[in-house]
Every structure is written in structure tokens, then in C-alpha cells.
Amino acid sequence: ILNVEQSPQSLHVQEGDSTNFTCSFPSSNFYALHWYRWETAKSPEALFVMTLNGDEKKKGRISATLNTKEGYSYLYIKGSQPEDSATYLCAFVNTGFQKLVFGTGTRLLVSP
Amino acid sequence: SQTIHQWPATLVQPVGSPLSLECTVEGTSNPNLYWYRQAAGRGLQLLFYSVGIGQISSEVPQNLSASRPQDRQFILSSKKLLLSDSGFYLCAWNSGLMNTEAFFGQGTRLTVV
Numbered sequence: 739i740l741n742v743e744q745s746p747q748s749l750h751v752q753e754g755d756s757t758n759f760t761c762s763f764p765s766s767n768f769y770a771l772h773w774y775r776w777e778t779a780k781s782p783e784a785l786f787v788m789t790l791n792g793d794e795k796k797k798g799r800i801s802a803t804l805n806t807k808e809g810y811s812y813l814y815i816k817g818s819q820p821e822d823s824a825t826y827l828c829a830f831v832n833t834g835f836q837k838l839v840f841g842t843g844t845r846l847l848v849s850p
Numbered sequence: 851s852q853t854i855h856q857w858p859a860t861l862v863q864p865v866g867s868p869l870s871l872e873c874t875v876e877g878t879s880n881p882n883l884y885w886y887r888q889a890a891g892r893g894l895q896l897l898f899y900s901v902g903i904g905q906i907s908s909e910v911p912q913n914l915s916a917s918r919p920q921d922r923q924f925i926l927s928s929k930k931l932l933l934s935d936s937g938f939y940l941c942a943w944n945s946g947l948m949n950t951e952a953f954f955g956q957g958t959r960l961t962v963v
Contacts, residue, residue: 744893770949781940782894784951827893831948836882836901837909838944838952843893 856955873941
């Protein structure tokens, strides 16, 4: 059973704060790591797909880093806004299996 | 462009009744297809995935089954629902290249009473 853990489980910040979450995954047989944002009453939407150790990706105020050797990825949000409130999910893909295994998620609430 | 349809959006079923949730994808061929259930404190739990017609992999022993009768159709079924089957179910697809993003349906809220 693949174990993909995310921390913290939930987070409440004020508008303008910067924040980050962690996704931990098995360091062996790594193939890809996905990040998704899931807003209430909507479907999850992809933020990033990362495949290379040391990779960094950025989309607006959101960025992510990847360390495949130690099995973790960080998601950063700079200057959080209320519209960033959502559950952030990472998903792990290992070699040889065509399946996405999701983590436990981090629920972010940004107060104005 | 590719789209994914999942229905129904909500469903209330009595214990012991059958279940059929359907998911179809348009605009692509030979997608990987997935059924997930939102689990409290556990994010999205993978239930089944399929890499081709008739090919189903089950991740969690349970009261549910899945079938893929056509390339872009994925069905989640049960012969007799249990109260514990209540939850939010999501269908998703991606290409066979696992370094590409997945796309999700709108979800089905199932309540077993």
C-alpha cells in the first residue's frame, strides 16, 4: 500500500500571509508527483505535475518544489487571498503502475 | 477538447438496493479511468482504475465493483448497498502518460438510508 501523507491537515491564515504545505511520498520507484486544488462545490483541478528531482514550478502566487530522493514536495502560497481557500491535494505515481494515489489533503482557509 | 461527464450528481438509495454510477469521457481515446471516494481525513481514496476496456484494478476490498464496457465509459456498481457506502464519489481520467494531469467529473453525492 502506497502511503502519501500531507501536513498540516488544516490551516487557517489571514489574508496576506504566506503559507506552505508538505506532501510526503515513497522515495523509491518515483515517477511523478501531482498537486491539485479542490474548491468547495467544484472538481479538483491540477496545479502542477512534477517529475524531476529538484524541480520547481510556479503559477502566479503558488509554487512547488520536489525532492524525490527524500520523498517530499512543498507547495507555497505567497500572500494568501480568500479565494485561495480550498483543499490542496498531492498525488503520487510510481513506476510500473498507471494510477494516481492521493494524499490526505490540506484544507486551507484564508480569512479577509 | 476533452470533457468528462459523471451522473447522477446526487443519489439517495435504501440499504440493500443496487447502485450504478456512470462516467463517460469525450474527446480522447484509450484514457486511464479512475473511481475515487472522498474519505474523511484521508483525501481521495482510490477505489478502482482501468487502463483499457475490460481491465479493472481494485484497490480496496469493498462492496463495490467497476466495469469498463467501452473505451470511454466507466461504471461503478453495487448489488446491495450498505450504509457505509455513503459518500462522495469522483470519476477521473488522464492519458496513459502519468506525467500529465488528471481531469475530474463533477462528483456524485451518494446517501444510503
